[in-house]
Amino acid sequence: MRLRLPGAGRAGRAVGVLLAVVLAAAALPHVMPGSAALAALGPTATPDQIAAYDRRIGAGQNVLSGALHWLGGAAHGDFGTSLSTGVPVATELGERIPVTLELFLAAQLVALAIAVPLALASAWRPGGLLDRIATAGAFLWLAVPGFVLGLVLIWVAAVQLRILPATGWVRFGQDPAQNLKDLVLPALTLGLTEAAVYLRTLRAQLIGTLDQTYIAAARARGMATRRLLVRRALRPSALPLVTLIGIGLGMSLGGSVLVETLFAVPGVGNLAAVAIAGRDFPVVQAVVVLSAVGVVGATVLVDLFYRRLDPRIAHEHR
Amino acid sequence: MTDAWTTAGGTIAGATIATAATATSSNATPPLLSVESLSTLIHTPDGRALRILRDVDLTIEAGECLGVVGESGSGKSFLARTVLGVHGRTDRVETTGRVRLDGEDLLSAPPRRRAAVLGTGIAMVHQDPMTSLNPVVRVGEQIVEAVTNRQRLPRGQRRALAARLLQSVDVPDPERRARAWPHELSGGLRQRAGIAAALAGEPRLLLADEPTTALDVTVQRTVLDLLDRHRVERGLGVLLITHDIGLLSGRARRIAVMYAGRIVETGRTEDVTAAPVHPYTAALLRSVPRVTGPLIRTLPTIAGSPPDPASNAPGCPFASRCDRAEALCSAEAPPLVRVSDSHTAACHRPLIPAEESCS
Amino acid sequence: MSTADLDLPATESGATNPSGPPVGLGRRNRRNRRIPISVLIAVGWLALVLLAVLAAPLLPGLDPLRGDFAHPAAPPGAGHWLGTDADGRDVLARTIAGARASFAVAALTVLVGLVLGGTLGLAAGWFGGWTDRIIGFATELLMSVPALIMVMIAVSLRGPSLPVIGSLIGLFTVPSFSRVVRAVVLSLADRGFVVAARMIGTSPWRILRREIVPHVAAAAAAFAFTATTVAIVAEGSLSFLGFGLRPPAPSWGGIIAEGRTTLGSAPWISLAPAAALCLTVLAANYLGERLRSADQKGGPAR
Numbered sequence: 001m002r003l004r005l006p007g008a009g010r011a012g013r014a015v016g017v018l019l020a021v022v023l024a025a026a027a028l029p030h031v032m033p034g035s036a037a038l039a040a041l042g043p044t045a046t047p048d049q050i051a052a053y054d055r056r057i058g059a060g061q062n063v064l065s066g067a068l069h070w071l072g073g074a075a076h077g078d079f080g081t082s083l084s085t086g087v088p089v090a091t092e093l094g095e096r097i098p099v100t101l102e103l104f105l106a107a108q109l110v111a112l113a114i115a116v117p118l119a120l121a122s123a124w125r126p127g128g129l130l131d132r133i134a135t136a137g138a139f140l141w142l143a144v145p146g147f148v149l150g151l152v153l154i155w156v157a158a159v160q161l162r163i164l165p166a167t168g169w170v171r172f173g174q175d176p177a178q179n180l181k182d183l184v185l186p187a188l189t190l191g192l193t194e195a196a197v198y199l200r201t202l203r204a205q206l207i208g209t210l211d212q213t214y215i216a217a218a219r220a221r222g223m224a225t226r227r228l229l230v231r232r233a234l235r236p237s238a239l240p241l242v243t244l245i246g247i248g249l250g251m252s253l254g255g256s257v258l259v260e261t262l263f264a265v266p267g268v269g270n271l272a273a274v275a276i277a278g279r280d281f282p283v284v285q286a287v288v289v290l291s292a293v294g295v296v297g298a299t300v301l302v303d304l305f306y307r308r309l310d311p312r313i314a315h316e317h318r
Numbered sequence: 319m320t321d322a323w324t325t326a327g328g329t330i331a332g333a334t335i336a337t338a339a340t341a342t343s344s345n346a347t348p349p350l351l352s353v354e355s356l357s358t359l360i361h362t363p364d365g366r367a368l369r370i371l372r373d374v375d376l377t378i379e380a381g382e383c384l385g386v387v388g389e390s391g392s393g394k395s396f397l398a399r400t401v402l403g404v405h406g407r408t409d410r411v412e413t414t415g416r417v418r419l420d421g422e423d424l425l426s427a428p429p430r431r432r433a434a435v436l437g438t439g440i441a442m443v444h445q446d447p448m449t450s451l452n453p454v455v456r457v458g459e460q461i462v463e464a465v466t467n468r469q470r471l472p473r474g475q476r477r478a479l480a481a482r483l484l485q486s487v488d489v490p491d492p493e494r495r496a497r498a499w500p501h502e503l504s505g506g507l508r509q510r511a512g513i514a515a516a517l518a519g520e521p522r523l524l525l526a527d528e529p530t531t532a533l534d535v536t537v538q539r540t541v542l543d544l545l546d547r548h549r550v551e552r553g554l555g556v557l558l559i560t561h562d563i564g565l566l567s568g569r570a571r572r573i574a575v576m577y578a579g580r581i582v583e584t585g586r587t588e589d590v591t592a593a594p595v596h597p598y599t600a601a602l603l604r605s606v607p608r609v610t611g612p613l614i615r616t617l618p619t620i621a622g623s624p625p626d627p628a629s630n631a632p633g634c635p636f637a638s639r640c641d642r643a644e645a646l647c648s649a650e651a652p653p654l655v656r657v658s659d660s661h662t663a664a665c666h667r668p669l670i671p672a673e674e675s676c677s
Numbered sequence: 678m679s680t681a682d683l684d685l686p687a688t689e690s691g692a693t694n695p696s697g698p699p700v701g702l703g704r705r706n707r708r709n710r711r712i713p714i715s716v717l718i719a720v721g722w723l724a725l726v727l728l729a730v731l732a733a734p735l736l737p738g739l740d741p742l743r744g745d746f747a748h749p750a751a752p753p754g755a756g757h758w759l760g761t762d763a764d765g766r767d768v769l770a771r772t773i774a775g776a777r778a779s780f781a782v783a784a785l786t787v788l789v790g791l792v793l794g795g796t797l798g799l800a801a802g803w804f805g806g807w808t809d810r811i812i813g814f815a816t817e818l819l820m821s822v823p824a825l826i827m828v829m830i831a832v833s834l835r836g837p838s839l840p841v842i843g844s845l846i847g848l849f850t851v852p853s854f855s856r857v858v859r860a861v862v863l864s865l866a867d868r869g870f871v872v873a874a875r876m877i878g879t880s881p882w883r884i885l886r887r888e889i890v891p892h893v894a895a896a897a898a899a900f901a902f903t904a905t906t907v908a909i910v911a912e913g914s915l916s917f918l919g920f921g922l923r924p925p926a927p928s929w930g931g932i933i934a935e936g937r938t939t940l941g942s943a944p945w946i947s948l949a950p951a952a953a954l955c956l957t958v959l960a961a962n963y964l965g966e967r968l969r970s971a972d973q974k975g976g977p978a979r
Contacts, residue, residue, distance in 0.1 A: 013817060214450055295820075
């Protein structure tokens with residue numbers, strides 16, 4: 001007989017995934033001891049230099065002890081020091097996580113502001129004119145990758161119209177107005193891309209919800225369409241969208257590498273790109289683990305949120 | 319559960335049945351509901367036109383229960399939705415005829431007026447209480463919708479109203495039930511909640527679409543009794559839709575038998591059940607299990623299936639399944655046979671000789 | 678886009694998703710047997726790009742490396758249909774060369790994803806139990822690491838070669854392939870013909886080969902189109918970040934990135950290959966979607 005604890009399977013798997021990622025991250029410099037050093041120091045490096053480098057990044061030990069060493073440090077908030085800047089990785093991350101989160105939140109606002117009303121309107125009359133336009137539009141839009149969209153936005157807003165800065169970032173604390181201006185293009189790039197996915201997901205779910213008897217029952221009690229859609233249909237249709245947003249949140253901790261690089265936003269993703277290019281292993285390790293923590297953590301958050309959204313789920317787990 | 323309704327309802331029911339019976343005979347005022355030659359056409363996405371209702375006529379007086387009986391697919395649920403004026407949001411429905419509520423034609427009324435009637439003039443009780451309550455909205459909030467859709471109520475008042483309504487449908491511990499989620503209630507309690515929601519707007523007409531089909535047999539009777547009680551107490555007109563003609567005796571004053579979108583026979587319940595005129599009605603009655611008689615016997619079923627609603631074939635729609643059919647039946651539309659003032663049927667070969675026949 | 682760039686739109690393409698076909702595109706044509714015009718256009722575009730990729734080396738005028746020094750950064754016109762870049766190289770020739778690189782990556786990606794993901798999905802769905810659980814864990818693991826960052830790391834260690842990039846992007850499509858295939862297998866396992874085959878004692882391998890694989894192939898083929906677009910976009914993102922294929926054989930992403938600096942004065946250098954990329958992704962997405970909806974209509978009720 002297998003022991004069955006409620007939620008134990010999920011939680012156990014989440015912990016397992018995290019451990020595996022930590023191991024893999026810790027193994028990074030061990031995969032090819034010396035090669036990392038060679039890559040970082042260049043072909044002219046002497047064996048002594050290589051050995052010294054390997055010692056600094058912890059290569060040469062076995063993978064397990066390396067991982068344990070890393071975990072031990074991480075437990076105390078010590079993720080090592082950046083090889084290129086000498087700044088503690090924790091400090092670096094502490095400065096960049098808020099930037100990435102700000103960008104994520106702004107992008108979600110953009111995506112939801114577009115996707116939710118459009119999904120409600122097109123799901124109400126599937127096959128109608130608006131629905132056909134929105135669905136076809138979303139499908140076309142899916143074919144535009146983030147880097148192309150970002151480029152086009154820069155071209156239009158920064159080069160042609162000259163209304164927004166193409167790149168750069170000023171912290172909110174320094175100059176809120178400038179910060180928001182800097183935020184617009186990257187948030188649009190991220191948000192517009194996600195809007196198409198959100199729209200398709202929510203629309204499909206809403207169509208199913210709106211066919212339910214309880215929607216007909218609410219209409220029979222004289223509920224106005226707008227109120228019906230927002231107050232009665234949206235919530236039972238929101239689960240897949242919540243999952244998407246959750247995954248997005250988890251992934252965003254690993255950084256929106258592309259958008260942050262394109263617009264020179266000093267977030268985690270930008271840090272990751274620079275660190276990888278510079279073979280700054282402690283930073284890379286931290287970003288990879290942070291990202292996995294984000295994904296796993298977001299899954300848990302989504303689970304919790306599910307129970308708030310749908311009381312039946314809470315009921316099943318009781 | 320059962321003792322709740324007997325204590326609450328027992329005294330009133332007997333006293334007011336008489337008034338309901340007398341109210342029907344006054345013809346000076348228009349009937350509560352009068353449906354006149356109502357026909358509907360559904361345009362399907364693939365371009366076909368389905369005639370779901372064909373020339374339906376019926377009336378319901380205040381305080382009266384009219385039973386509409388027929389097989390699934392006979393259009394009886396669609397009749398309820400058409401009277402209510404709410405169809406599936408993607409259905410393209412073309413309606414002709416009249417639906418008068420207290421003399422006012424709703425079909426020609428502006429949308430705003432029709433919306434105003436929903437829940438307050440006409441209310442609906444749905445078939446399956448498991449699917450007719452929104453799973454993510456507390457029971458109380460849904461029950462008071464007919465009121466809160468029109469005016470804002472503070473939370474305290476909403477709760478009090480919901481509890482009052484639940485109490486009126488014999489739900490024990492109504493305050494707690496109002497705060498519950500739908501999945502926390504049993505099927506019977508949910509259907510009571512559905513009835514409470516229908517009563518919230520103090521409607522004059524209640525459309526009950528197979529309100530007990532999805533319930534346990536033991537709960538069915540209490541729910542029907544509950545409907546009866548409110549009908550009598552409030553002078554509520556009730557359109558009770560069912561596929562089970564046996565369920566209507568003693569509850570519905572009159573019966574309308576629907577087949578293929580038409581009303582093929584109508585009359586007082588005791589007349590129709592005792593001496594059906596239309597062969598279809600007779601077949602329906604034969605398929606009802608009797609309490610008396612041998613326990614094990616196969617109930618006769620009606621062979622064949624109703625005609626395609628897209629077809630426009632002349633003649634009686636039942637002809638192909640009718641054991642009394644002759645050539646005339648599938649060639650010409652059946653005439654209206656008048657057995658008595660209240661009892662009519664549309665048939666070429668009625669089961670009893672008619673007093674007079676008019677086409 | 679974020680690191681999610683590499684992550685397949687699993688919620689959109691997975692077999693668990695009820696989202697229907699795009700209503701706006703050619704739904705009315707479904708009924709008749711003729712191939713809808715939208716499908717012809719999509720196939721036509723992909724064929725045109727493939728043809729250009731294959732024929733370009735044979736055509737003297739389309740050398741992506743030869744610079745027309747007399748006309749640097751020339752706008753689109755008669756001599757150069759899509760203009761020239763800052764070094765006077767023909768943008769059309771470079772776009773076609775970029776297509777070659779992008780398609781090569783996509784082909785490798787689909788191969789890896791199809792073989793690995795298909796096998797794992799078959800195994801997970803067919804054997805169930807521990808096999809399913811282990812494979813499920815592995816896919817979950819792959820899906821919770823930042824794919825784009827992982828590929829970047831690998832490229833920084835191993836160099837930006839076609840095998841490294843293609844196979845790694847392919848590796849990250851394995852979870853989605855596996856899930857699609859597993860879902861099909863699970864839906865088939867209970868169906869009459871499989872049960873019947875089991876009961877008359879047909880060997881499991883034979884059932885797999887004769888009954889399961891053909892059904893799985895349809896779903897996997899539909900998903901291969903999605904994986905193609907994922908690979909093209911992912912490789913583009915990598916190139917854009919400087920981790921993609923390097924000159925002399927840059928991909929679309931690389932060419933688009935090159936034109937960034939002259940976006941103000943010569944936007945066509947970036948926008949022309951960008952348009953080609955978007956159209957290709959659109960066409961492949963569309964065909965995948967059509968195949969998927971056709972498969973779901975004709976196939977098992979999922």
